[in-house]
Amino acid sequence: MRGGGGAPGVPLLEAEAVERTYRMGGDVEVRALRGVSFRVDRGDYVAIVGTSGSGKSTLLNLIGALDRPDGGHVRYDGRDVREMSDTELAELRNVRIGFVFQSFHLLSRMTARDNVAMPLVYRTSSPKERRRRATEALEAVGLGDRVDHRPTELSGGQQQRVAIARALVTEPALILADEPTGNLDTRTGEEIMGLLEGIQADRGTALVVITHEPEIAGRAGRRIELRDGLVVADAVQIPTRSTPAAVAP
């Protein structure tokens, strides 16, 4: 399983009537997802929007293979996540998915390069190769001169760039970004979106962005709207971008 792999005709990611119910103490149940279906193909750029509590994060966990649905199916390259073991899911995440989180999730005791190299540690690769690929990924996000800096020595925007480099370094088929601009000011947020979009355009990596900001959602080629655990809209749209997709040199 590598970057653009998978059989033709089979979608990269397919959600079919996905349900997820949280059981609280006693008989209280929260039906966070109540039958969600959609598909993501190679190179797609999809925004998932919805108000708070509509089920976005729950959906992200499922399509990120961090969790399994209670009903319906999530399929990667035609393989049902429910039939995969924890170890297989870990491998799937490692090989096919790159995560970008709202709060960056960098380890402060490590340099930018070690943070970026982290996913490579969980596959067979030599330290030298890890180093080279991490440096390349950092160069690709415009931080070639910050490889030995620690997260605390970087601005918020730079930290998110490091996180993007970490998502990029494994050459995944899908980058999953959960509110990637949530902790950034508008200008920096736009730069970050530009960076992600550049990767999607240049490398054919599918990009799924979860956001509650209409400006961010408007940049995608497709918009899926959730409400109370159901998809209420799934439509192709003409992207509106205030700045052209800019990848740092």
Next chain:
Amino acid sequence: MSPREALRTAFQAILANRLRSFLTTLGVVIGVMSVVLLVSIGQGARSEITGAIEGLGSNLLFVLPGSGDFGGPPTRSRFTLDEVEAVARALPRGEERVSGQVLGTETVGAEGERVTTTVYGVSAGHTTVVDREIARGQGFAPSDVVGNRRVALLGADVATELFADLDPIGRSISIGGSRFRVVGVLEVVGSSAFGPSQDEDVYVPLTTGMRLLSVSNVDTIYVRSDTTEALDADRETVERVLGQRLAEDQFTVFTQDEIVGVVGTILQILTFVLGAIAGISLLVGGVGVSNIMLVSVSERTREIGLRKALGARTRDITAQFLLEAVALTGLGGVLGLGIGVGLAQVVTLVSPIPAEVTTWSVALALGVSTGVGLLFGVLPARRAGRLDPVEALRHD
């Protein structure tokens, strides 16, 4: 994750929080230090004591009261002067090669000085039998013993303490209130780690000594063989003679090797016990490591969630935290070893007991400290590995 990378990750985490890591492993440091130090002291004591026995010469037989069971209660001696004489008569040149001994603590005084020391009542040939040289004057004659004479041989230190620069030969001293004449001074033996130095000994004739100490039995009979080959024959003779006079469980004949062996074994066991007691503190240290590792797992829940999102399997995370615990206690072990060896040197310098750092105590301390990490790291590591990635990522 490759072992090399895993190790790097472990050390990175340990070094990221140096003070806490040090405090966490402090119990292990102290535990290993105590094991190394106490075992070195025990080992040093063993060498010193067995060395002292070996110093008596290898052709020596010891006749001791009792059945020879060192574990049992001490037995009252049934040897009288008759037994000593019977043994001496049965052996060629027995007068020179057999010595009976009694001992007790007495106050010895002369020239206004007083010392309290061990006074031995011994046969005339004693100094030859136990291989002690006479520096000045002369030893006892058989007539001194037969005649119950009040003459004494002084250890080198006693002579100096009582007479300073004066020549003690021919002068009179008091032992337990009776007057004695000094006939000789013993050669210096040198410092001893245990008990009073042999240079503090005072010898008097066996009969005189028994009267002085008011005892009717002889504590020990020494027999010197001319050669090592003659030991067995002499032993048989001694056993036959005493067997006719005493019950079988009233005496035992040991060679010097056997005594060294028995004493060595006893001290070895003592050393192990010391080491084991110190080892308990290592276990306590392990509990501390376990505790802090649990705290660390809960503090680093988000890291665990992140690593799982990036592709870490349950066993990768478990291995990471287990290795961290082992590296932590291993470092503590190395540190404790360093301090323990250092303190052993100090002990050797300042005390008469030379501490002996042995390879096995070092290997044991390091093995046990990493073992402790493995044992006490399992619980936190498994907890870390089992964390649900979604929950872990949401953790704050």
